[in-house]
Amino acid sequence: MNWGSPAEFFAMGGYALYVWGSFGVCAVLMILEPILVRKRQSSILRILRRERQAEILENP
Amino acid sequence: MSNRLISWFKYASPQSFYPLAGRMIPWFWALTAVFGVIGLWVSFFVAPTDFQQGEGYRIIFIHVPAAWMSMFLYVVMATWAGLGLALNTRLSGMMAQAIAPTGALMAFLSLWTGALWGKPMWGAWWVWDARLTSALILFFLYIGFIALQAAIDDARRADKAGAILALVGVVNVPIIYFSVKWWNTLHQGSTINLAKAPSMATTMLWGMLLMALAFWMYSIAVALTRVRAIILEREAHTEWVKDLNEVKA
């Protein structure tokens, strides 16, 4: 174990800005990307469902 | 032989790949989580402090995997694109298109983390190191690929044009890398040399490998999710899409 306390862990031996800047941006982007892709998927699904609804309404 | 070929081609059709991808995605997310958690634990709690670079070196646990993935994904993308061009399978082009944004993200992450590493280590956010420079050009190549595909309305044509660009790019990547490296050694001499990093402890290597695995699984999961969306967008007019349970619900 490298760290005596949580504070020491977050300080990263004085490199906090650089280490957490890297890991933070990495984490944010890697959470954001799947969310955006899921949104793309659900928006096309919504369009498809609406089209289906319209077809059902047209020819009951 | 012919049987195997047929079953392979069966999964190469968007219709049968769509549900298959849907079943695979949760597994790849699970693998991402497993490798990610172990990898992060190794990188922060097991790997010792570096005697030269202090705690700042821990950035390599994401920097190196991101750089690896950005190069690897470009090759994978070009392979899919080339397959699509040679065999005229529809899925290949969709796979190439699905991989590109994730590859661009990896290239961006390698640049970003490289800059954040460079500042404390070299005293500058950006140095024209051979690796950083070629990573930047790789990022440009991804952007060009994405922009070309976005600019062409006809999906099949976009696939083929993108495939040629990806293949030209894949021939050029090593040339660009060596030219930049040569340029770099000629201009900078020995002020900065990444290759002469202090010999790495085994635990550090393990951390890096685990994180690379996590990034890899993440890329597969995201690319599969994206390819599902692309399949739906492109095949919206077909009967099988209209008969999907997700659409009926």
Next chain:
Amino acid sequence: MNAVLAIIRRDLLLAMRRKSEVLTALFFFIIVASLFPLGIGPESALLRTIAPGVIWVSALLATMLGLARLFAPDHADGTLEQMVLSPTPLGLLVTGKIAAHWITTGLPLVLLAPVLGIQFDLDVGALGVLVVALLLGTPLLSLIGAIGAALTLGVRGGGVLVSLLVLPLYVPALIFGAGAVESHISGLGAGGHLSLLAALLALAVFFAPWATTAALRISLE
């Protein structure tokens, strides 16, 4: 072979009838290169250092300017269809068109470069190396550029897009081309750079027409 000469002759004839386009690219080259001293300052030691890079970057940009016109007019008036359907292999015709493009945009740059070099206070030896490097490098720019021009043919915003696709691929040409002059100035000799530039040119002569042909066929489908 006759067909290749015919297409070179045709494109040169067309360029003669549309002189303003060729001249625009040339003046663009001169103006861009002349702007750098104004932005950086007149100190001749500094100008000598940046001269190869500035002249090469200007050459890249000037070549880019002509790329949009490489296949677009032929595409618009149906000549490209006839080229694809000609009994002569398309690869040969494309090579001819690229050669004509180089003669109208690349070669004038080579001839003008020494004049610009004098503006930047380069000595005679460096000017010679600059000319040789451009002589090897500008065909390379035309060859790689043709791939981009063919890929963006008939595409929305193709003119801007082509720069995004092609400029990253120009990096090796820029590095070796400008590097040749720099290493000559610093006394290292330009031989290595020039032979690498020649190797790249040989590779591009082999591959670029093929990729361009494939891209053109796709754009006509």
Next chain:
Amino acid sequence: MLTATGLSCVRGERRLFAGLDLAVGPGEWLHVQGENGAGKTSLLRILATLSPPAEGEVRWQGEPVTVLAEDYRRAMLFLGHHGAVKEELTPLENLTLAAQLDGTTLDEANALSALMRFGLRGREDLAVRFLSAGQKRRVLLARLAVRKATLWILDEPFTALDVKAVDMLSGLIESHLAAGGMAILTSHQSMPLPNGRILSL
């Protein structure tokens, strides 16, 4: 003999036609009819090997055209919507350069006589951009006359032609057919040519 079997064409998300068969023999011509967007031009481009069919195959003299490649292109002449005429060049230059691109040579006397036949006398040295639309089409007709091809694939050849030019073109096609040639044409209006078979899309 040109034969096509089971051709289908997909444009974007739409299937324009499927399972299309056709055959054209020496001395025959085929009139491709259909509404706008029915796929007339797409069919002609497939027959001319400009775009590959989604399914099916085109054969020339019994061999697939993809195998024949250059031999087929030598025997075939395609005229699309665009005239393939360079506006900056004179009619004479257009004719001779087009022949050279095809790998043949056309001497000036032949080129001049072809231009004269289509009423372009005195226009040989004027850039095409100064000619009227009808005269531009006549440059194209002159090109048809000098190019030696067995199979003509012409997309809307009668548009923008005046009455006299229509007569010239139909005469040209008739003599081409009489000499054992073949032709595939599209047209909105009825054709001023006898004995054509009709293919409706």
